[in-house]
Amino acid sequence: MNILQYESNIWATADLLRGCGIKESEWPSFMMPFFALSMIESRLVRMFEELKAEIGEEAFINIDKDDLFDLIKDKGQGYNIFIFEKAQALTDICKNDKSFEIDFDAYLKGFDGGTKDLLGVDASEGEKFLDIKGVITKLKAKKVLFSYTKLWAEIDLKPFNNSEITTLEEHIKRKWADISAETAGEQYTPDDVIALIAEIIASKIEESDTLLKIYDCTCGGGNMLFGVEDRINQKFKRLTQTYGQDWNDALYALAKIESRFRPDSKIEHGNTLVEDKFYNEEFDVVIANPPYGVSWKGYQRDIANDKTERFKYLPSISDGQLLFMQHLISKLDSFGMGVVVHNGSTLFSGDAGSAESNIRKWMLDSDIVEAVIQLPTDEFFNTGIYTYLWVLNKNKQAHHKDKVMLINASDKFKPLKKSKGSKRKEVNKDSRLDIVATLATYQDNDYARVFDKEFFYFNKQAIMLTNVDEQGESFEAQLPWKKDKFGEMKRVKSVKIEPTQITQGGIELTEFSITEYDASEFTSLVQYFTDAIKPLIARLDYKEQPLQITTAEAQYSYDTDQETLIKQSVIKEVEGTKKTLGCGKIIVKASYKKATKKLPERIEISVELTPDYQKDYEIIPFHKDEADNQAAIEAFMARYISKPFEYLENVVGVELNFNKIFYKPEALRPVNEIVAEIAALDEELKALEAGLAL
Incomplete structure (x- = not known):
């Protein structure tokens, strides 16, 4: 039957x-x-x-x-x-x-x-x-x-028997997943993906008289955990023991009930990230399909105060996938391996220096990532997105050490005769065996490549650019020198000027210490400052509209064509004399001052001239040798950066970009074919016009 x-x-x-x-x-x-x-x-x-x-x-x-x-x-x-x-x-x-x-x-x-x-x-x-x-x-x-x-x-x-009932249970839960609105992959992992995971694990283990302990930290109803165990038991005589934990009440209950009818299985209820029910256990194999894009805000405090040291970095609060990844790595024994299902965000989300990038860097630094496998789209029941298998291994073969293999298995599928929700494809048996063989061979082929782990690292080099005018001059040359607190001579950061008039686009300010306000419109000088003066100052732009700052000696402005500050004398003897000061900024500030014993409550307007500095970031390939890396950064700067600059901090990031590595440009159609198609369309349009004329 x-x-x-x-x-x-x-x-x-x-x-x-x-x-x-x-x-x-x-x-x-x-x-x-x-x-x-x-x-x-x-x-x-x-x-x-x-x-x-x-x-x-x-x-x-x-x-x-x-x-x-x-x-x-x-x-x-x-x-x-x-x-x-x-x-x-x-x-x-x-x-x-x-x-x-x-x-x-x-x-x-x-x-x-x-x-x-x-x-x-x-x-x-x-x-x-x-x-x-x-x-x-x-x-x-x-x-x-x-x-x-x-x-x-x-x-x-x-x-x-148990295995047959588990198979039926998987099919029923799949249909429940079809009609539920839960996050893709949160409730059910397709049988073909489970089979692939089991094949990968089977390729890494051997017959032994020692117990094989398998752990799933988000086991749901147990379909992946027990499905992997059943397939391992079909291939090996080695005794297995399953451990699982889940927070969903109903799915936990289904897994717990199933576990009772298995020789050696322990299922616990609770939030793995907050309360690890197997805190004193380590495992030979870890597997999981943790929820994608699910916020952990509700238990942020507990995770931030976690004492287990399993979380090296805390990723974005909107997505806890990499929390589960860190937890699973902490549960591996010294020779353990694992396969974890994730969406693409775990590969590339977060800039260099972010928690996500740092987690990836920690994983690669630890040399625990053996491979990442891109599965076909339309593989899961609730989503058509690409999903990825991270293959973790603490017991890499010698020629796998400090390497990471990317396997683009997006074309390794068989179309389903009838769609199951969003699932239109399956990784069939031949494809599974091919993927596992590629992983075992660990050599480049037409859909897989092996890299030194540092290939995925990159420098995010921060620099401070000094913008210059058409003559290559910066206002920095106009800044006076002054001793700092250590007695070293350094240029000051800006030059303050005393304005008598500020004009821009018909707006004119002639008072620079304001004590009066219109009581019919404003209730206080503070409100006048907040509602009138601050917005007015914020609208002043020395580049967008001609801004003129007049002092007792000169008028200052910015020439957008020459990208330089201009100083024009207003002293009668030399009136109209112009001088370029180099590229810089005109900064108008307003501040509210409380009354003192000597001065009343007031609003003060001030103006500063500063060099035009601009912080920028350059993404530069990484070299594991420190001297080579610095040389590569300097060579990049010499080639691409023409303005004066200073080095700031350098942060090393990590991302694994399948698109960049396996990108295949769309083949261009021959010109004669396109011309022929246009001609055919032209004839078709003429025929239609002729028909309308009749």
Whole structure:
């Protein structure tokens, strides 16, 4: 029997929900608890039958009730009075519609305490997990509880093993992901991507008598965690143990229920970034598909005060992906490896010196990144964007050390015959094997390249440019020299001038210590300063409009054609004499001064002339040798920067740009083909015009 035949049966239960007016976006919350109930019952019944076979029919009939309970308890898979003591299942309870509600309530309360908590049987406040109690209340109000429960009771999963039920669960959760509005990848990772991740992990591990510990810090319902484990178990005899944590109540409950029916699995509930439930554990393998573009503002304080030292840098508060990345790296043992799914922002978001860039630099400095694989678009159910697999490895082969491989697998797919939401492609088996073989070979080919890790580093060199006029002069040459506090002679930063008049575009200021204001328009001198004088000063622009500053000796202005300050004498003896002062700025300032013993409350206007300095940044390729790097920076400056400048700080950034490396320019069409097409269109237009004329 193929368990996927039940997919349509399970999804048909939603028809009843639609019929009683329940919104499609709410269907998963109604279906999850009943799907979990069906899984639990089928597995408990099967476990009960297996126990009978182990003990023997005659011994089983005569076994003491307490001894039977202990045997069941030892299995650690749960308990239900109806199943184990009355030999009844949900289908039996649904035979009598008159006593159904009482029997169903007793059936649910007949589970062990742990199962009741996960299902939310007695939930009233706090964590409700699957909240079957709340769902039942809503179904009662719609008068469809019996009909809905009966549909689920008819779905018989007892003949199927754990792996088969997990496969069905993955398909159902995928459909829930299709109709949910959650962030892409937050709820469900496609089976083909899980298979690729498992193949990558399998290529890095060996048979051993040691336990292989696999960890997923955002495990959701467990489809990736358990899917990877199942595939590893198919290839190796090595014992595995799975660990997972998730904050979503319902998905955690599904994963926790699934974990009970696996030989060795531990699933915890909670926010991994705030409370690591496996704080004292390290793992051989880490995997995750953390949420994309989700804010961590709600627990910013906790993360900022984290004492575990797992977060080297804190990325933008709007996206916590790189927090999960740092956490996962902290969980790897000394030879551990991992595969993490991210969107493109983890590759290039943040400028040099930003937390994102620093995290990438720390990862490459630590030589933990072995490869990054670009998956095809339209791979996930909620989004068509490119996604990426980061392959982490603390046990790189010798020829992989200090290297990073980029694999552009965007064309490694098979189109689906029928789209599943946004998913239109799948990385088929041949493509998966090809990608894994490329990673293992670790050599350049037509869709993959290996780089020294420093290839992805770059210098962001800050410089202070001194702008000059057409003659190559700066106002800096006009600045007087003065001793600083250390006794060294240095130029002052500006020259203050005493204005008698400021004129620009018809605006004229003749008072430069203002004490009066129009009381009918302003309530105080402070308001006059804030609402009138500051906006007026802000509008003065020495470049956009002719700004003239007149003093007792000269008139100052800026010549935009020559890009220089002009000083024109107003003294009668030499009136009109002009002098160029070099490229500079005219800065008009206004400040409010409180009254003192000697001076009244006032507004003071002042003017300064300064050189025209401009801070700029240059992006320059990085060299790992410090001397070579500095030489490269200087060569770049000599080639591209013609103005005087001073070096400021240099920050090394890191980004991994697939587009730059694998860019393929669009092939240009032949000219004769384009000309022929234009001619054909011209003939077509003439024919249309002729038709209109008739």
